[in-house]
Amino acid sequence: MAISNNNNEDAYQLIADSMSDLVCLHDPQGIYLWVSPSARRILGYEPDEMLGKNPYSLFHPDDRERIRSGTHDPALEGAGNIYVRYRMLHRSGFYVWLESLTQPILDDVGTVVNLHTTSRDVTEQxxxxxxxxxxxxxxxxxxxxxxxxxxxxxxxxxxxxxxxxxxxxxxxxxxxxxxxxxxxxxxxxxxxxxxxxxxxxxxxxxxxxxxxxxxxxxxxxxxxxxxxxxxxxxxxxxxxxxxxxxxxxxxxxxxxxxxxxxxREAMLEQWSTVFRHSREPILLVDLDGIIQEANPAFGRLLQLDSSSTIGTSWSGFLQPSSGTRVHDGDLLLNAAHQGHWRGELWLRDTEGGIHATWASISALPVEPGTEHKMLVIFSDFQEKHEQEKALRIQATHDALTGLPNRLLLMDRFDMALKSAQRHGETFACFYLDLDDFKPVNDRYGHAVGDEVLKTIARRLKAILRDDDSLARLGGDEFVMLITSLNGRSAAGSVADKVLQVLTEVIPVGGRDIRVNGSLGVGLFPHHAASVDDLLHVADQAMYRAKHSGGSRWLLGGPREGLHNKNERP
The missing domain is CATH 3.30.450.20 (PAS domain)
Structure with missing residues (x-):
């Protein structure tokens, strides 16, 4: 019977519970590493009492040497199917006759790493x-x-x-x-x-x-x-x-x-084979989220040895940003109550990489009074997640420049408005329209015009802070959200930088392209108290700047004047 080389055999506890034989896992010295629940019935000991003990202390003195020479030593040399009948001390003080089958457990190079015994009470026999x-x-x-x-x-x-x-x-x-x-x-x-x-x-x-x-x-x-x-x-x-x-x-x-x-043994062998060779990561955890078993696919996904995860909490490998509650145990408790749970979970590997998975959590059947176990199977969700991410980007960004589009811009404006209202801050809306851009398309073609727009987008984005936003509304129109300003003078400094960027030569296909722009600036809360009104104020200011000759910026509001790149408000 194939079993895992792990010291913890709880992955097969549910099947072992139904077997009448005493099943044990020993290290090469004979120390108990795992003992099946049938120890209570056969020897009167709780399985946990036997862990870490040497069975030789329980053998009848007349049987010890026979067991060592006829069973233990040959098994350490790799011999299998070794049967022995002997006496073992019951917790109540009398000896029980057992008949045991001993099998060595080998690693990949044939070294004996553990011993497996199956014992039957033959006292009556x-x-x-x-x-x-x-x-x-x-x-x-x-x-x-x-x-x-x-x-x-x-x-x-x-x-x-x-x-x-x-x-x-x-x-x-x-x-x-x-x-x-x-x-x-x-x-x-x-x-x-x-x-x-x-x-x-x-x-x-x-x-x-x-x-x-x-x-x-x-x-x-x-x-x-x-x-x-x-x-x-x-x-x-x-x-x-x-x-x-x-x-x-x-x-x-x-x-x-x-x-x-x-x-049952065939089922156990099939489960062991599926568990070991499945390409999908599989965990067996208790209701506290402590990992009882992890298959090699789980280790490969997270770039670690799956055996090293035994005894650790599965929440350590979950990415909280997945939005699923995993740390307070509600997820496992609900799955145990309902019998199953399915949903998206993100796993974090040892290099910090995030893997989106579709997880299926099932409660394994248990006998009354025994500990609940949960089977967790992860299916690769990364490709679907990346597709959804690409669709979200496509829906919220300009296809040509990669800048946010109107939909994402409005969302950021709403966030800036709420923050400014909460902290009493000022922010600005810059509405930019390029001057003399149509002749570029007419003379050199739209491919050159597209390169000009992409270059301008990169240069404008480079002068903004991380908290600021630049969006393309379409054509040659851009909108900038400038947060946390100290009044009109600060807005003017930014506007001068924008116009200065537009004066720089844009090399495209061996040609030096030059464009300018007209810029309208609206300040919150000085010019408007809502996002829509602020955009309208900046838009109107931009048109007045363009109709006044272009290559300049204008603050919104009825008392504001025109400014070129060398003038201050």
């Missing part, structure tokens, strides 16, 4: 096996009460006992098999890959011929109606002193239907 050697009557009464299928065989392969569970599992009538060797059964035995198992390799016959135990031999029973049951079989030799009687048990066979378990 051990007791049964010992009881069988003492009393056949006790054997029959006990085995019929077990949930597992149990059979005992004589040395010649005859069936001595079969309990009800084994009869149902194998679909055998006890009256037809007791005292006989099973023949003409309605099924054939197959390996997990579907190939047929030779009789000599079946656990019963291996134990009969070698006297050796077989542990957790997994096989399928394919019946005549094509139905398949998957079973785990253990065969144990029965050893007694003295000569063995014909009707004395030589082998005890126990079997468990593992069809559901294999389905």
């Amino acid at each position: 051990v007791r049964l096996e010992r009881a069988l050697a003492q009393s056949e009557a006790l054997h029959r009464s006990v085995v019929n009460s077990l949930a597992e299928g149990v059979m005992s065989f004589a040395r010649d392969g005859r069936v001595l006992t079969i309990n009800e569970q084994a009869s149902k599992l194998l679909e055998l009538n006890p009256d037809n098999v007791l005292g006989r060797q099973p023949k003409d059964v309605s099924w054939r035995a197959v390996y997990l890959d579907g190939t047929e198992i030779p009789q000599t390799e079946l656990p019963l016959f291996v134990t009969l011929s070698t006297g050796q135990s077989c542990r957790d031999f997994r096989m399928g029973l394919v019946f005549d109606d094509a139905k398949t049951k998957w079973v785990s079989v253990n065969s144990e030799p029965v050893t007694t002193e003295g000569p063995q009687a014909d009707n004395q048990a030589a082998v005890v066979l126990t079997m468990t239907d593992i069809s559901d378990q294999l389905r």
Whole structure:
């Protein structure tokens, strides 16, 4: 079974909760890194109590060396499928018999980084096996009460006992098999890959011929109606002193239907594969936003090792400007309550880059009393976000110069008006119309005229502050918003700079182009108290300046006069 090499196996907690076996993850020294909840039932310990402990302190003293030499050391050398039966101290003070399968977990270069064990409580099975050697009557009464299928065989392969569970599992009538060797059964035995198992390799016959135990031999029973049951079989030799009687048990066979378990393992393997190889970033978080698992795609997106995010808060990777509340936990709590949430979330990588994503948050099913987990899947939203951003720019900016258009300009004027009203400040509206621009288009063509407009836009923008705005309304008309002015003299200084910029030669295609301009200036609150009125005042002032000969600027209002670039108001 493939599992993550992380020390935290909570990504598979929900599946592990439903399994009766004790599943543990150890570091190479054997220290517990993760323990499944079944530890409570089997050993009486809370899983958290076992974390960080060495299991050797719980092993029976007579079993420790056997476990180390027969299981631990071979697993560290890369050996897998190692079975061992041993005794472990229960919290209440008595020893429990466990049967464990140990598998090494290797990194990409084949080094053992962790050990994985799956243990089953076989205390009752051990007791049964010992009881069988003492009393056949006790054997029959006990085995019929077990949930597992149990059979005992004589040395010649005859069936001595079969309990009800084994009869149902194998679909055998006890009256037809007791005292006989099973023949003409309605099924054939197959390996997990579907190939047929030779009789000599079946656990019963291996134990009969070698006297050796077989542990957790997994096989399928394919019946005549094509139905398949998957079973785990253990065969144990029965050893007694003295000569063995014909009707004395030589082998005890126990079997468990593992069809559901294999389905769960297949689902776990599929989930693990999807989780690891998905191109979409995936997180598993708790309701506090603490990351329990992160797949490699999440790390690639944010330019970090996904394993380093385990135990950290997901809000550290979210960009607050996405507009979604993520820091107070409302998002996760609402998703848990409703079962899901979908929407736009922005992720911030280690280089400061922002990635727009479409996130799907789903509450994973949990058993009563267990901690909620939330599955978060991010889909790339960057391309769509960039398209929307481009559309917003297209809707609010002039296509030729890239300057704000009337729509964005009015929005900025409204903001400036509210700020000025709140702080008692003055701001200005400059309305500019180029003089002698039409002859440029007529003489040199519109392509040259467009270059002239773009050059003027760049030069005017260069003399403005960051808080000021320059917009093109169309044709050769420009509007400037100049904020935080100290009265008319300050406005005049800016107007002089604008006219000075317009006198500079504009080289286009080997030609030196010259244009001038007429400028109208409206001040808030001196000339108007609203944006529309202020634009109208500046527009009218511009027309009076143009009709007075151009190449000059004029303050709005009935008492204001004309000014050329060398005159002050």
